[in-house]
Amino acid sequence: MKGYASWGRYPKAIPAMVYGPHWADELFPKDAHFLLPYGNGRSYGDSCLNDSGALLDMRGLDRFLSFDHSTGILRCEAGVLLADILALVVPMGWFLPVTPGTRFVTVGGAIANDVHGKNHHRTGTFGQHVQRLALRRSDQGVVLCSVTENADLFHATIAGLGLTGAILWAEIQLRPIANAAMDTETIRFSNLDAFFDLSGESDRDYEYTVAWIDCLAQGKFLGRGLFMRGNHATPQEKLPAPPGKTRGFPVDMPFPLVNVWSLRAFNSLYYRKQFAKMRRTITHYEPFFYPLDGVLHWNRLYGRRGFLQYQCVVPPESAKESIRALLEIIATARSGSFLAVLKVFGNRFSPGLLSFPRPGATLALDFPNQGQHTLDLLDQLDTIVASAGGAVYPAKDARMSGEHFRQYFPRWEEFQRYIDPRFSSSFWRRVTRT
Amino acid sequence: MRHILIVGATSAIAEATARRFAQEGDRLYLVARNPERLAAVASDLETRGATQVETMVLDANDTTKHSELITQAETTMGGLDTILVAHGTLSDQKACESSFDETLKELQTNCLSLISLLTHVANRFEEQKHGTIVVISSVAGDRGRQSNYVYGTAKAAVSTFLQGLRNRLYRSGVTVITIKPGFVDTPMTASFRKGKLWVSPEKISEGISRAIQRKSDVVYLPWFWKFIMVVIRLIPENFFKKMKL
Numbered sequence: 001m002k003g004y005a006s007w008g009r010y011p012k013a014i015p016a017m018v019y020g021p022h023w024a025d026e027l028f029p030k031d032a033h034f035l036l037p038y039g040n041g042r043s044y045g046d047s048c049l050n051d052s053g054a055l056l057d058m059r060g061l062d063r064f065l066s067f068d069h070s071t072g073i074l075r076c077e078a079g080v081l082l083a084d085i086l087a088l089v090v091p092m093g094w095f096l097p098v099t100p101g102t103r104f105v106t107v108g109g110a111i112a113n114d115v116h117g118k119n120h121h122r123t124g125t126f127g128q129h130v131q132r133l134a135l136r137r138s139d140q141g142v143v144l145c146s147v148t149e150n151a152d153l154f155h156a157t158i159a160g161l162g163l164t165g166a167i168l169w170a171e172i173q174l175r176p177i178a179n180a181a182m183d184t185e186t187i188r189f190s191n192l193d194a195f196f197d198l199s200g201e202s203d204r205d206y207e208y209t210v211a212w213i214d215c216l217a218q219g220k221f222l223g224r225g226l227f228m229r230g231n232h233a234t235p236q237e238k239l240p241a242p243p244g245k246t247r248g249f250p251v252d253m254p255f256p257l258v259n260v261w262s263l264r265a266f267n268s269l270y271y272r273k274q275f276a277k278m279r280r281t282i283t284h285y286e287p288f289f290y291p292l293d294g295v296l297h298w299n300r301l302y303g304r305r306g307f308l309q310y311q312c313v314v315p316p317e318s319a320k321e322s323i324r325a326l327l328e329i330i331a332t333a334r335s336g337s338f339l340a341v342l343k344v345f346g347n348r349f350s351p352g353l354l355s356f357p358r359p360g361a362t363l364a365l366d367f368p369n370q371g372q373h374t375l376d377l378l379d380q381l382d383t384i385v386a387s388a389g390g391a392v393y394p395a396k397d398a399r400m401s402g403e404h405f406r407q408y409f410p411r412w413e414e415f416q417r418y419i420d421p422r423f424s425s426s427f428w429r430r431v432t433r434t
Numbered sequence: 435m436r437h438i439l440i441v442g443a444t445s446a447i448a449e450a451t452a453r454r455f456a457q458e459g460d461r462l463y464l465v466a467r468n469p470e471r472l473a474a475v476a477s478d479l480e481t482r483g484a485t486q487v488e489t490m491v492l493d494a495n496d497t498t499k500h501s502e503l504i505t506q507a508e509t510t511m512g513g514l515d516t517i518l519v520a521h522g523t524l525s526d527q528k529a530c531e532s533s534f535d536e537t538l539k540e541l542q543t544n545c546l547s548l549i550s551l552l553t554h555v556a557n558r559f560e561e562q563k564h565g566t567i568v569v570i571s572s573v574a575g576d577r578g579r580q581s582n583y584v585y586g587t588a589k590a591a592v593s594t595f596l597q598g599l600r601n602r603l604y605r606s607g608v609t610v611i612t613i614k615p616g617f618v619d620t621p622m623t624a625s626f627r628k629g630k631l632w633v634s635p636e637k638i639s640e641g642i643s644r645a646i647q648r649k650s651d652v653v654y655l656p657w658f659w660k661f662i663m664v665v666i667r668l669i670p671e672n673f674f675k676k677m678k679l
């Protein structure tokens with residue numbers, strides 16, 4: 001039987017029941033459990049978990065319903081993976097309007113967390129490109145939602161954390177491309193100031209920008225890393241080949257492979273990966289957008305205890321100071337990951353009541369689960385984020401306090417009105433009842 | 435490009451197989467009894483690249499329409515060279531034990547309706563001297579067990595019928611393929627606890643595609659069921675009858 005964990009494999013939760021609808025016309029099961037849709041489990045914490053409740057495994061709704069080759073409007077069921085969409089549309093000259101750092105997420109999951117990508121400064125969140133969706137609710141049956149029909153429910157469902165009902169299908173506006181290649185540049189920078197300068201000068205000319213930070217570097221090297229920027233390539237004579245087959249990480253490690261030594265080695269290597277200050281390449285889109293998808297189940301690297309991911313956004317006015325303060329704590333604690341990602345969000349509004357992206361700088365990284373030590377460290381980070389007026393991303397959270405959640409997402413009370421009376425999640429119970 | 439008729443097109447195994455056909459650009463004629471679901475499957479296959487997708491809403495037990503169905507499929511697609519028969523119900527064994535009507539219904543759906551379809555198709559293919567007949571039977575037909583012998587009886591009859599058909603049509607160049615899946619995770623088996631032997635419909639569809647390519651005769655899917663069933667068939671009856679299976 002398939003496991004129903006989240007990507008961080010922490011916290012553990014056991015659903016009482018799992019249902020696998022295959023058809024949009026199927027009604028919800030009649031039992032008394034609270035329901036929660038489950039996409040592909042790529043959320044890290046407990047937003048896709050429903051301890052002692054029932055999960056609706058939405059992957060069975062995986063049909064394409066229509067695709068207009070001339071306008072790029074795709075309608076598909078909510079369990080379709082972004083990877084399947086790419087496989088279908090890239091050869092026809094279309095691409096996702098927004099993609100997270102893994103292509104193994106479902107359309108329903110992408111909407112329910114209103115996911116963002118490296119082009120946030122240009123195109124905003126995934127939800128901004130959803131033109132219409134169909135939602136099944138226990139109290140109203142199937143409801144069609146868009147900015148013009150049932151607009152309130154539409155805005156609650158985008159970033160609705162799966163709580164407003166089950167999304168059955170959605171219509172998405174794709175964006176045109178000339179080919180599958182990306183024209184990319186990687187630039188080494190030596191500290192945080194340099195990052196913000198690079199970001200400021202790149203966001204105008206590059207659709208995609210993001211940086212990898214060596215989060216163990218301290219002092220004048222604090223915040224050093226590699227800045228990656230790119231655009232979809234113009235027509236090319238010779239196109240880069242897609243990478244080979246993905247390899248799975250076969251077993252759980254009995255102990256985490258990630259510790260301070262392996263991290264230090266990895267981070268330094270990664271930083272020195274390129275000797276020249278700047279490197280320009282034409283690559284296939286897969287390694288550019290999905291460097292981790294090359295190793296399926298890389299989360300097993302962290303061992304059975306799992307790991308916690310932390311992603312926050314801090315407002316633009318004090319972004320530099322806040323990120324510096326966060327990185328200092330992380331560097332001193334010496335337990336961060338090789339995956340520190342830093343990006344400056346654009347000013348485009350996010351459509352969902354609970355959307356995470358907002359103007360400012362966003363930092364994301366993993367922490368192997370070392371129990372209370374890790375939780376204390378993350379609380380420390382939260383103190384900085386909260387006092388800066390920032391927010392933490394629910395899709396990646398397993399531990400933020402209810403008080404912080406309600407401060408980060410002030411529209412949560414308004415949102416509550418749209419929750420399906422039969423829906424709930426481990427995450428929602430945690431952040432509203434504590 | 436093939437011209438393929440699929441009966442029971444809303445079956446999870448059929449749908450997974452049809453996606454492979456669509457990707458190859460085949461022409462498809464889909465038959466199922468639930469119009470909304472049939473429409474969803476049809477739009478998916480069209481989007482995935484099928485050259486043509488036609489549908490007919492029909493209960494497979496409506497055998498009086500079978501001849502017309504095959505003519506329709508042939509004319510709208512401009513030919514017919516492959517048929518995949520996938521519809522079926524997992525009989526409620528207990529209900530069948532207490533009611534012959536229930537048993538008859540199950541035999542009707544899982545056996546007689548197929549025999550009717552195959553009778554028509556066999557004659558067309560024999561006449562045109564080519565064609566591929568693919569039918570989803572089951573390992574359950576290989577030996578009668580107390581837990582599902584009505585379903586098993588239907589599948590055994592289908593397998594035997596196909597065996598005869600294969601023998602008859604060999605000289606006409608028609609391929610007859612019997613697919614015998616083991617445990618497949620589909621809506622039919624939604625209520626079962628799934629162990630290590632269970633596979634996805636995609637996995638089965640891969641095997642079906644391969645069988646068509648290789649013009650196989652009888653295919654167990656996944657392959658290890660061939661050995662499991664050899665062992666099960668070898669158990670002496672006077673011992674087998676005492677087992678709780």
Ligand SMILES: Cc1cc2nc3c(=O)[nH]c(=O)nc-3n(C[C@H](O)[C@H](O)[C@H](O)COP(=O)(O)OP(=O)(O)OC[C@H]3O[C@@H](n4cnc5c(N)ncnc54)[C@H](O)[C@@H]3O)c2cc1C
Nearest residue numbers: 039040041042043100101106108109112115116161162167
């Ligand atoms: C390697 C990696 C990189 C990532 N990078 C990014 C990134 O760059 N940007 C970003 O924003 N996120 C990122 N994420 C997070 C990921 O994109 C989100 O957590 C996404 O929502 C996961 O989708 P899923 O289909 O796996 O859904 P799940 O994780 O299973 O569920 C997520 C939420 O969606 C709800 N849901 C699922 N299906 C439906 C449905 N049909 N109807 C209603 N609700 C539904 C669930 O109830 C749950 O609340 C990354 C994750 C990983 C593992």
Ligand SMILES: NC(=O)c1ccc[n+]([C@@H]2O[C@H](COP(=O)([O-])OP(=O)(O)OC[C@H]3O[C@@H](n4cnc5c(N)ncnc54)[C@H](OP(=O)(O)O)[C@@H]3O)[C@@H](O)[C@H]2O)c1
Nearest residue numbers: 444445446447493494520521522570572615617618620622
């Ligand atoms: N799943 C397994 O473990 C397994 C193992 C061995 C063999 N098989 C065989 O594989 C085949 C496909 O089954 P599946 O596993 O894919 O299950 P499934 O998804 O439940 O498909 C069964 C399909 O048969 C259709 N059907 C039933 N009675 C019909 C009728 N009278 N007329 C038209 N359509 C009818 C159903 O349509 P409705 O939606 O309208 O009911 C449904 O689409 C079946 O022959 C089954 O016996 C399955």
